[in-house]
Amino acid sequence: MxxxxxxxxxxxxxxxxxxxxxxxxxxxxxxxxxxxxxxxxxxxxxxxxxxxxxxxxxxxxxxxxxxxxxxxxxxxxxxxxxxxxxxxxxxxxxxxxxxxxxxxxxxxxxxxxxxxxxxxxxxxxxxxxxxxxxxxxxxxxxxxxxxxxxxxxxxxxxxxxxxPVPQAASYQKFVQPASRFALVGVFVAKFGDDVRVAVTGASEDGVFRWSEAEAALSADFRETALAGLTVPSDGMIGDIHGAPDYRAHLVKVMTRRAVAAAI
Structure with a gap:
C-alpha cells in the first residue's frame, strides 16, 4: 500500500x-x-x-x-x-x-x-x-x-x-466456485407480455440482453419456448474456467432454469 x-x-x-x-x-x-x-x-x-x-x-x-x-x-x-x-x-x-x-x-x-x-x-x-x-x-x-x-x-x-418490480422474475447462475462470481448468470423478468432477459459472466462485452429469448418468452413464457434457440459463441469469454462455446451453451441452460424458477 x-x-x-x-x-x-x-x-x-x-x-x-x-x-x-x-x-x-x-x-x-x-x-x-x-x-x-x-x-x-x-x-x-x-x-x-x-x-x-x-x-x-x-x-x-x-x-x-x-x-x-x-x-x-x-x-x-x-x-x-x-x-x-x-x-x-x-x-x-x-x-x-x-x-x-x-x-x-x-x-x-x-x-x-x-x-x-x-x-x-x-x-x-x-x-x-x-x-x-x-x-x-x-x-x-x-x-x-x-x-x-x-x-x-x-x-x-x-x-x-x-x-421496477416484475410480475415474475428469477436469477440463476452457474457459480465459479473460488470467487462465487457467475461463470454465467441469467436474470429473467416478466412484465405483462414483455419479458427481459439479461446475461452476465458470458460475453467479452459484459452484461447483455438476449433479444431472441426475450421475443420467444414474450410470446410464450415457458421453457419450451427456448427449444429452437442457440447462442453464438463469437465474443464469448474463454478462459481456464470455460471455453466460449461452453459459456454459450450455459446461457441457454441458465435461462431455462430461470424461466422454470420464475414460473
Whole structure:
C-alpha cells in the first residue's frame, strides 16, 4: 500500500465536493478497490468513503411501486430488506460472495465497477432499472457500455438504484466456485407480455440482453419456448474456467432454469 488521505462525508453534497479534489476516488464497500490499491493498479491521493452517508443506505418503495435502493446499501441489506417486495432481486443478493463480502460490498459499488461477471448488472438490465446520480437519471439500457465501462462520468457516484418490480422474475447462475462470481448468470423478468432477459459472466462485452429469448418468452413464457434457440459463441469469454462455446451453451441452460424458477 501507499500513503493516501481518506475523506468521510456524511451527505451526498459533501461527497460530491470531496470528489472534486485532485486524484480523488470514491470508495464504496472496497471489495474491488482495496485489492486494486494493494496491487498499485490504482493510486488515488484521496479516497472518499461513501459508507457514512445515511441517505445512500436505505431501501424504500417509490410512488410507482418500484423498489428504491441506496447506492451504499450492502448486499446483505438488499437480501434482507428487499425480500418482501422483489424476491428475485433478494435471492440474487443472497448468492453474492460470502458473508464478509455481502456485509461490506455495496450495490452502487458493484454497478459502478461493472465487472463482466458481477450479478447486479444482470438484475438492473433485466428489470429496466434506473441508476440515479447527484445530477441525472440513467436508464439501465444506456448505462452499461462494455466490460468495466459505464455511462458514469469522472467523479460521478451512484446514489440510488430504482427497480421496477416484475410480475415474475428469477436469477440463476452457474457459480465459479473460488470467487462465487457467475461463470454465467441469467436474470429473467416478466412484465405483462414483455419479458427481459439479461446475461452476465458470458460475453467479452459484459452484461447483455438476449433479444431472441426475450421475443420467444414474450410470446410464450415457458421453457419450451427456448427449444429452437442457440447462442453464438463469437465474443464469448474463454478462459481456464470455460471455453466460449461452453459459456454459450450455459446461457441457454441458465435461462431455462430461470424461466422454470420464475414460473
Amino acid at each position: 501507499y500513503d493516501f488521505e481518506i475523506a468521510k462525508p456524511t451527505t451526498i453534497a459533501d461527497a460530491v465536493t470531496a470528489l472534486q479534489m485532485e486524484e480523488a476516488q470514491a470508495l464504496g464497500g472496497g471489495q474491488t478497490l482495496i485489492p486494486t490499491l494493494k496491487q498499485r493498479l490504482a493510486m488515488p491521493s484521496v479516497l472518499v468513503s461513501l459508507s457514512g452517508i445515511p441517505e445512500m443506505k436505505g431501501v424504500c418503495l417509490g410512488d410507482a411501486g418500484e423498489v428504491c435502493i441506496g447506492g451504499a446499501a450492502t448486499h446483505a441489506a438488499v437480501a434482507r430488506d428487499v425480500a418482501a417486495h422483489y424476491p428475485g432481486l433478494a435471492h440474487l443478493a443472497r448468492g453474492i460472495g460470502d458473508p464478509a463480502v455481502r456485509n461490506r460490498g455495496t450495490i452502487g459499488g458493484s454497478l459502478a465497477n461493472n465487472d463482466p461477471a458481477a450479478c447486479y448488472p444482470a438484475a438492473a438490465l433485466a428489470s429496466g432499472a434506473t441508476i440515479i446520480t447527484p445530477t441525472r437519471q440513467i436508464a439501465a439500457d444506456d448505462y452499461f457500455q462494455g466490460m468495466f465501462a459505464t455511462a458514469l462520468e469522472e467523479g460521478e457516484i451512484i446514489t440510488e438504484v430504482r427497480f
